């Protein structure tokens with residue numbers, strides 16, 4: 680069960696946090712995994728040192744040239760996990776034009792461009808797995824994450840809309856929506872004990888999740904055992920969206 684030997688995966692935003700844990704679980708089940716982030720190749724390499732069977736590749740998803748280079752480096756792959764995102768916390772009317780574009784381009788446009796690039800090879804092989812990592816904020820109305828929520832809802836709709844088109848080729852497309860998860864992104868915020876308690880109070884399960892709460896579902900979707908799951912939105916949020 681859950682054998683990914685012979686499969687190649689790209690996990691965007693896998694230098695840390697949820698993406699790192701997804702890369703780790705896919706590699707530990709036999710996949711060759713490309714670890715990717717924007718900051719530096721050194722950071723990608725540092726993540727790879729902890730994951731046998733992984734390969735570093737730096738790409739800034741805000742840059743179309745980098746997206747093209749990323750594809751040239753990896754060639755066709757079997758599994759594409761669209762995990763990288765950028766999040767600005769602002770009141771809804773306080774985003775600059777640039778911030779609007781950056782969030783949209785990283786979270787939505789790059790997902791579209793990467794799916795378009797990688798789907799041709801998947802279609803040829805008549806096998807492929809695409810997973811987008813959404814957020815509880817595609818359902819909830821967080822006052823400071825309204826635009827981020829819009830990008831996540833758009834990405835989830837993309838997965839849903841493309842799923843029936845790609846299903847005849849043996850390609851599944853699914854969205855996983857995490858709730859509050861402890862990662863470097865929110866480390867500083869959760870160091871504030873009062874804030875952490877406030878967030879925990881919003882979660883029926885009563886605690887903040889870990890990247891390891893997300894990665895097993897991604898593994899299932901990416902394996903043969905997940906072949907009949909497509910167009911799904913899987914909430915992994917301790918009930919936070921309810």
Ligand SMILES: NC(=O)c1ccc[n+]([C@@H]2O[C@H](COP(=O)([O-])OP(=O)(O)OC[C@H]3O[C@@H](n4cnc5c(N)ncnc54)[C@H](OP(=O)(O)O)[C@@H]3O)[C@@H](O)[C@H]2O)c1
Nearest residue numbers: 692694696697716717718739740763764814859860862864
């Ligand atoms: N943590 C949560 O509570 C939570 C909740 C719901 C949903 N999510 C979603 O889960 C995913 C992972 O979140 P996380 O908390 O693990 O994030 P994180 O700790 O902030 O890590 C973000 C990752 O994305 C990469 N990245 C950022 N900008 C990029 C760009 N322009 N091009 C390419 N890669 C870029 C970063 O790589 P470098 O640093 O190497 O550039 C890093 O590996 C995101 O989609 C997030 O929206 C997280």
